[in-house]
Amino acid sequence: MSALAINGRFLTQKLTGVQRFAQEITLAVDALVAAGEWPAARVLRPPAEAEAAKPYPHLPIEAFGRLRGQAWEQVELPLRARGGLLVSLGNTAPLLAGRRQAVVIHDAGVFDTPDSYSLPFRAWYRALHRALPRAGARLLTVSGFSRGRIAAHLRIDPARLGVIHEGGEHILRVPAGAGVLARHGLAPGRFALVIGTGAAHKNLDALREATALLAARGLSLAVAGAADPAVFRNVAGVGGQAAVALGRVSDAELRALYEAALCLVFPSRYEGFGLPPLEAMCCGCPVVAAAAGAVPEVCGEAALWFDTDGPRRLTDALARLLDEEGLAEELRRRGLARAAQFSWRRAAATLLSLLPKDAA
Numbered sequence: 001m002s003a004l005a006i007n008g009r010f011l012t013q014k015l016t017g018v019q020r021f022a023q024e025i026t027l028a029v030d031a032l033v034a035a036g037e038w039p040a041a042r043v044l045r046p047p048a049e050a051e052a053a054k055p056y057p058h059l060p061i062e063a064f065g066r067l068r069g070q071a072w073e074q075v076e077l078p079l080r081a082r083g084g085l086l087v088s089l090g091n092t093a094p095l096l097a098g099r100r101q102a103v104v105i106h107d108a109g110v111f112d113t114p115d116s117y118s119l120p121f122r123a124w125y126r127a128l129h130r131a132l133p134r135a136g137a138r139l140l141t142v143s144g145f146s147r148g149r150i151a152a153h154l155r156i157d158p159a160r161l162g163v164i165h166e167g168g169e170h171i172l173r174v175p176a177g178a179g180v181l182a183r184h185g186l187a188p189g190r191f192a193l194v195i196g197t198g199a200a201h202k203n204l205d206a207l208r209e210a211t212a213l214l215a216a217r218g219l220s221l222a223v224a225g226a227a228d229p230a231v232f233r234n235v236a237g238v239g240g241q242a243a244v245a246l247g248r249v250s251d252a253e254l255r256a257l258y259e260a261a262l263c264l265v266f267p268s269r270y271e272g273f274g275l276p277p278l279e280a281m282c283c284g285c286p287v288v289a290a291a292a293g294a295v296p297e298v299c300g301e302a303a304l305w306f307d308t309d310g311p312r313r314l315t316d317a318l319a320r321l322l323d324e325e326g327l328a329e330e331l332r333r334r335g336l337a338r339a340a341q342f343s344w345r346r347a348a349a350t351l352l353s354l355l356p357k358d359a360a
Contacts (some may be wrong), residue, residue: 003040003082003083003085004041005041005044005080005084005085005086006022006042006043006059006086007044007077007081007086007087007088007089007090008026008044008061008116009045009046009072009073009077009092010022010089011043012045012048012068012089013090017106018090018091018106019090020275021089021104021142021171021275022108022171023055024167024344024347025164025344025347025348026043026059027055027056027344028343028344028345029041029348029351029352030056030057030058030059031058031345032349033058033059033100034058035094037349038348038352039352041059041087041288042059042060042062043059043062044077044080044086045061045062046063046064046065046067046072047064047065048063048140048254062080065080067071070215073092073094074094074096075094075096077273078094079098079099081094081100081305084100084101085100085101085354085355085356086100086101086102087097087101087102087351088101088103088104089104091103091105091106091125092125093132093137095128095135097135098135099136099137099138099356101137102137102138102140102141102351102354102355102356103137103138103139104142104164104205105129105132105139105141105143105146106140106141106272106273107150107272107293107294108152108272109285109315110122110125110129110320111126111149112149113269116270126245129150129153133154133156133160138350138354138355138356139156139160139161139162140161140162140163140164141162141272142163142164142165142166142273142294143163143294143297143298145272145293145294145297146161146163146272146273146294147157147163162354164351164354165273165342165347165350166278166342166347167342167344167345167346168252168275168278168279168281168339169343170344171251171258171283172255172283174251174255175251175252176252176256176259176289177250177255178256178260179253179256180246180249181256183325184246185244186220186244186257186260189260189261189262190218190289191214191219191220191244191260192214192219192220192221192261192262192264192318193222193224193257193261193263193280194207194221194223194259194264194286195254195266196223196265196266196267196268196274206267206268206290206308206314207221207243207265207314209314210217210315211242211243212263213318213319214242215316219242219243219262220242220243222244222246223244223245223246224246224247224249224253225247225248226256254279258280258282258283258285259283259285259286261285262286262321262322262328262330263285263304263318263331264277264285264286264289265289265314265318266287266289266290266295267289267290267308268287268290268292268293268295269290269293269308270292270293271292271293271294271295272293273294274289274293274295274298277298278298278299278339280335280341281299282336283337284332284336285335286301286304286328286331286332286335287299287303287304287323287331287335288305288312288314288318289303289304289305290305290306290307290308290314291305291306291307291310291312292308297355297358299338300338300339301338302335302338302339303335304320304321305317331355344345
């Protein structure tokens with residue numbers, strides 16, 4: 001296999017699900033390199049304002065260039081990666097790298113849920129995603145659902161997309177930061193948790209009836225997450241006296257919330273993978289989720305399901321969780337068993353198996 005380079009642009013970006021994927025799979029690659037189970041590789045990244053941390057002890061990091069953002073990625077990155085195979089993990093990649101690259105496209109959201117994105121963002125992503133397979137890039141994604149949707153929009157054979165499932169065990173890496181509960185007036189077992197932004201596809205507006213039901217039971221709905229206005233167009237959010245807005249939370253705080261919550265409510269009508277439900281299952285938190293996107297593929301029989309446009313209502317699912325003896329404990333048990341089937345180490349090994357063996 002050609003010399004490997006990982007596109008490290010994600011190291012300069014805010015942490016969202018896409019950057020989390022890149023960060024965690026690169027950490028797993030680093031561990032596999034140390035164990036002799038991955039070939040030597042380097043990380044190429046834009047220059048930092050100050051000296052950057054070195055998170056990967058076995059992967060040399062090269063910071064270079066005068067440009068930033070997409071300009072750095074499209075112009076300077078392919079020149080430095082020339083002669084090897086470039087791996088881009090976060091939806092974008094340089095067209096000039098041609099067939100000497102593999103690119104992870106996480107979903108087809110810019111086609112399927114255009115109202116969730118700003119016009120410049122979705123126009124660029126649509127153009128880039130159509131051009132990458134024509135340039136010969138090896139395409140990868142994170143679920144069978146995403147493979148089907150991406151293939152349909154790009155008009156390519158689904159077999160051209162390899163699938164790499166994500167992991168969730170990173171949430172167990174840090175001790176739980178229980179101070180987040182006291183700071184927001186939350187009591188263990190007395191709140192349902194929501195993770196999401198105000199983006200349209202996150203479907204937070206569907207939570208209004210659920211908030212009322214929880215309030216009637218003396219419970220609250222805690223909402224963690226913040227929208228990036230450069231990417232997402234704001235839509236109506238969650239309201240009501242029982243809703244508690246937490247804003248952005250750290251991994252330690254998120255673990256504490258998962259471990260203390262009655263359940264995770266995940267109403268999203270479109271997900272390329274669905275990392276919060278997997279994180280929740282890793283922490284023993286019951287999952288109540290919309291049967292949409294890739295989430296059923298991730299959770300299997302370990303979640304309590306409702307419909308975004310069908311007869312199964314979120315309020316009915318929550319009432320069942322609250323009233324049916326032993327259901328919460330059964331969901332915890334199933335969730336822990338399901339989560340054990342996913343790991344970042346397995347994802348990194350799958351990535352290696354899907355890379356082009358000869359990009360010359």
